[in-house]
Amino acid sequence: MLELNHVTKKYKDFTAVKDISLNVKSGERFGLLGPNGAGKSTMVSMISTVLRPTAGTITVDHKPLSGKPREIKKIMGIVPQDLALYQALSTKDNLEFFGSLYGLYGSRLKSRTEEVLDIIGLKERRNQAVSELSGGMKRRVNIGAALMNDPKLLVLDEPTVGIDPQSRHHILETVKKLNQDRGMTVIYTSHYMEEVEYLCKRLAIIDHGSLIALGSKEELKLNLKACDTLTVDYSEGNEAALGQLEQISGVTKATVEGKHISMLVSTGERSVIDIVDDIRNLGIRLTGFKYEEMNLESLFLQITGKALREE
Template sequence: MLELIDLTKKYSDKIVVDGLSLKARQGEIVGLLGPNGAGKSTTVSIISTILAPDSGEIWVDQQLLKPSSCEVRRIMGIVPQELALYEALSAMDNLEFFGTLYGMSGNVLKDRAREVLELMGLYDKRHQSIQEFSGGMKRRINMGIALMHNPKLLILDEPTVGIDPQSRNHILETVKGLKREFGTTVIYTTHYMEEVEYLCDRVAIMDHGKLIAYGTKEELQKSSEALDTLTLAFQPTGQEYTEDAAQIPGIAKITMDKNEMSLLVDPKEGNVIEILDQLRYLGIQLTSFQYEKVNLEQVFLQLTGKSLRD
């Protein structure tokens, strides 16, 4: 559905998108992640035809995308990070106005506006002006505008920034529903890793304008050098176990704190059950343990050296 081929964009001497290539299949939700300045917003602006790339190609539904490609742009829906609404108009009027920009009219336009308002959970607020809406409700209408023409490709640029939990949940469930019911392809940028974990089929991680990792969450975790964590509580015996435990295959690092032991475990080198058996063999009397597999946040931190919100 979407293919970026060697996309490049620079300002003066600074390259902000550097040879970016990736594919998003039909009905796939792709998370586009990166620390601030990674090139995400520029990439989204190029896909949206707001900016023109210096080089490279974009293909949407097997059609080459150009700034003048009106037919291609009609199958895309864009939800910008900044709200694009007429606050003096009602929710219904906003949807109908933007619907006309996609060539919709008459009963088709009115019926679709009602459908979108119901989809966004705001039909009962249809005659209220946008200026009376909460921030979360405005975000939902902002997304509704992008859905008026039933796009095959939906670009969402941080759609849940600064909104209430109810609206955030509604947007996330709507995105899932679009994939499930209509096979919509979604490009989703966010600063909330839990949204990526919940929504996305594949994740593209950018840094300094380059694509540094792309795959499913499981593929990224498997290829990562980040380690799982095994936390143990045990009966104190006065013995020192650190040196012997460090020899067990799969244990990369040990931290002790009184009667607790925290282990960094390489799952490629050792099985957690075998590690626990070896620890018991050393005479450690375990009272509890907790095993945490490496998560996407840790993979991201390892790859970029920054947290997602940096």
């Protein structure tokens, strides 16, 4: 559905996007993850034809954006990070206005407006001015505007910034349902790792304009030799035994503090129970253990060596 081939965007001496290549398959939920300023919005602007790449090519549905972008725009829905709505108009009037820009009119425009009002869950707010809506509801109208042409490809740029948890949940569930029920291809950009982890099967992590990781979470863990965490409490264990923890197959690093052991483990074909049994076989008497599978926050930290920035 979407292919970026060695795409670069420069502004004089500043390079916002650096030689990025990736592809998104039809019907996929693809996450674009990175801190603020990483280059995500610049990539969205190039995909949506607002910006032209300095170098490289972008193809949507097998058609190059450099060819006939107007034809490609007909199959895309873009949800910008900043609200793009007319505050004085009602929810319904906003949707009808944006639908008319896609060439909808008459009964088709009215029926599609009703469909989208139902999708975003705002039928009861249809006649209310957007200025009177909550921040979360405005975000939902913003998404509705991008759905009026029933796009094959939906691109959402930070759609949940600054909204309440209930609205965030509604947006995530809406996007997931559009993908599952309609086969809509979704590109979801965010710096909220838990959203991308929940919603997307595959993802790209970018930082400082560069692609630093690409694949499913499981593929990233395998390729980057990233580790899960096993924490163990024990009552007895001599220094010699504790010194052998890192020799256990699957244990990358072990740190002992008092009666507490923290380990980075890469289980691979071995189970956590196998590792726990090996610890016991060293003569260490355990009183409890806890296993935590790596989440994207931890994975990002291991890949970059730093926490996710929010500046």
